[in-house]
Amino acid sequence: MFVDGFGEILTDILTVNPALSSVNTHFLDASNYTFQAVALGKDAAGYNFHAHSPNSITLEYTNGVVASGVSGATFNNINGDSGQNVIAKNFINAGNYVSSYLASATQLHFIDTYDSLAIYPSPEHTRLEYASTRTTTASSFSATLPDLGHYPNAYMDSSVSSAWNVLGAYAPPSDAGQRFILIDRGGSQIASGILSGMYNHNKVVDKDGFIKVSQASALARTNILSSLVDGCVMFSSVADGISPISGTAAMAVVPQHGDAVTLAMFGGVNHIGVYCIDVKAMLAASIDPPYSWNHLNNLRVGNELNNKRIYKLVSKATFWDNLMIHSDAGFTGHDEAGEGGLQRGYNMGSLTNKGPTFVIKFNFF
Amino acid sequence: MYKSFVDKVNMRGHLTIHKVANGEEELVYDEANVITSGFGFNLSQLYGLVGSDDITDYQIDRFQLGLSGTSGRQVSSTYELGEPLSSVQEYAGTGDSNLHAFIEKQYKNDLATSPDAVFCKIPFSKVTRIDERSVRYTIFIDEDSCNDLEREKSGGSSNNGAALNEIALFTRNPTGTLANEISPMAAYRYFSNIRKTSDFGLVFRWTITFG
Numbered sequence: 001m002f003v004d005g006f007g008e009i010l011t012d013i014l015t016v017n018p019a020l021s022s023v024n025t026h027f028l029d030a031s032n033y034t035f036q037a038v039a040l041g042k043d044a045a046g047y048n049f050h051a052h053s054p055n056s057i058t059l060e061y062t063n064g065v066v067a068s069g070v071s072g073a074t075f076n077n078i079n080g081d082s083g084q085n086v087i088a089k090n091f092i093n094a095g096n097y098v099s100s101y102l103a104s105a106t107q108l109h110f111i112d113t114y115d116s117l118a119i120y121p122s123p124e125h126t127r128l129e130y131a132s133t134r135t136t137t138a139s140s141f142s143a144t145l146p147d148l149g150h151y152p153n154a155y156m157d158s159s160v161s162s163a164w165n166v167l168g169a170y171a172p173p174s175d176a177g178q179r180f181i182l183i184d185r186g187g188s189q190i191a192s193g194i195l196s197g198m199y200n201h202n203k204v205v206d207k208d209g210f211i212k213v214s215q216a217s218a219l220a221r222t223n224i225l226s227s228l229v230d231g232c233v234m235f236s237s238v239a240d241g242i243s244p245i246s247g248t249a250a251m252a253v254v255p256q257h258g259d260a261v262t263l264a265m266f267g268g269v270n271h272i273g274v275y276c277i278d279v280k281a282m283l284a285a286s287i288d289p290p291y292s293w294n295h296l297n298n299l300r301v302g303n304e305l306n307n308k309r310i311y312k313l314v315s316k317a318t319f320w321d322n323l324m325i326h327s328d329a330g331f332t333g334h335d336e337a338g339e340g341g342l343q344r345g346y347n348m349g350s351l352t353n354k355g356p357t358f359v360i361k362f363n364f365f
Numbered sequence: 366m367y368k369s370f371v372d373k374v375n376m377r378g379h380l381t382i383h384k385v386a387n388g389e390e391e392l393v394y395d396e397a398n399v400i401t402s403g404f405g406f407n408l409s410q411l412y413g414l415v416g417s418d419d420i421t422d423y424q425i426d427r428f429q430l431g432l433s434g435t436s437g438r439q440v441s442s443t444y445e446l447g448e449p450l451s452s453v454q455e456y457a458g459t460g461d462s463n464l465h466a467f468i469e470k471q472y473k474n475d476l477a478t479s480p481d482a483v484f485c486k487i488p489f490s491k492v493t494r495i496d497e498r499s500v501r502y503t504i505f506i507d508e509d510s511c512n513d514l515e516r517e518k519s520g521g522s523s524n525n526g527a528a529l530n531e532i533a534l535f536t537r538n539p540t541g542t543l544a545n546e547i548s549p550m551a552a553y554r555y556f557s558n559i560r561k562t563s564d565f566g567l568v569f570r571w572t573i574t575f576g
Binding site for chain 2: 001002004006007008010011013014015016017018019028029030032033034035123215217218234236243244245246247248249362364365
């Protein structure tokens, strides 16, 4: 659904003064108005369940080791593990779901207190969820916790990075050695592994959870996987009815490897938001183009200036179903045990990128 | 249920036409108009990352007037006027017209470019942001412009005083083509006949709203 913000961007396009080129040619860069970022999210209440809610899990189910996050330090040192683990409790660890995390099972378990429905989309929306998305299970943490309406990327936010594993939602790169642990009702580990977050590895998700949209032009569907190092990918595919010639364009959003694991464990994805740069707001803040990308946002690093991006929501897709739903295809003792679950790092069948591909199609006719 | 882009963003157009004579305006037309698929083509070039790198190439900056508008052209698939004015002289005449008419290329719906077509420039000073999601284009056809248009009747005799009855807006050059600017039609409106003479001017106020 296009929201009113898109109409504002289109009006900006139609009314930007051509004479600005004499001041700064970058004022007229088309990229100031293209899709620049994507955010993922879920129902607001869910930000206090799933892997966001480690305390009850650790207290009840992990040998009595209390999360130390309440004192503002590191969360979730459990079982003598010195790393920061993303921990979720599998309420339905049976049959095909042994190493799978099904958000719906958590909702069923907390059905009296937990409304798992994402907000119904409206053209007037300016963020993905309107209720608070602050993870209050970490309320004793010293820094102000994010309330963005979508998943933050706490790992890259220096003020809250020590709680990244409960705030979410994007995994550290593999060389950080951080783990995920899926436990059963009794507190026993049923799946674990080293997280391999590709978005943070490639530095294409900023601290506020905005995933960069590559500005590479004229990409085909076959270019998607090789282009993910630059974030989300705009592409065309005549065979799929996606062609700018016929008024359509498409974007591939591909959470893969560790990102798919953590997004699943934090409760999944029910919203996809698409954003343009809010040029008017940035100019009002005295930030002139060209607008470069930096995963830290809000900071200037070295000579890289003007990377404090302000975004405007222009389109959102909302789903009743969790897009990260998955289930084991194998069973214990089988060669393919864990395939389809988290056992092998969100290995959905034969997907080489270990994650789903979401294609957002824009029809401008 | 499929909804067109125009419906999805609640994109609407509205056109008023005033006759201006002796400093007074008389409203002669006031209707909604059709946003055409060329505007969608414009956006797919921008958001598909295959078009021009200059945002002004996606702006509406030109128009055409014509003589053979029909209600049948009031559909989104319309990509050309029934019978656009065919020369710079038809727009600007020989007097002191304030119009800037010029020859460029035009997109057709089969993506072939037209032979040379005649457009008139909309000065940026006549592009007004009404609010956060509305923009208005003001087109002034002064007393010295588009006067005494002639077309041959089917029998070959001259038809002095052919009437204006259609207008369209065009974006500049969304594909960023360097050799020529190639413009797709963004909006179209058929209106009741107006036989333009030097006795009066016309003011078209065209408002496009998103949402």
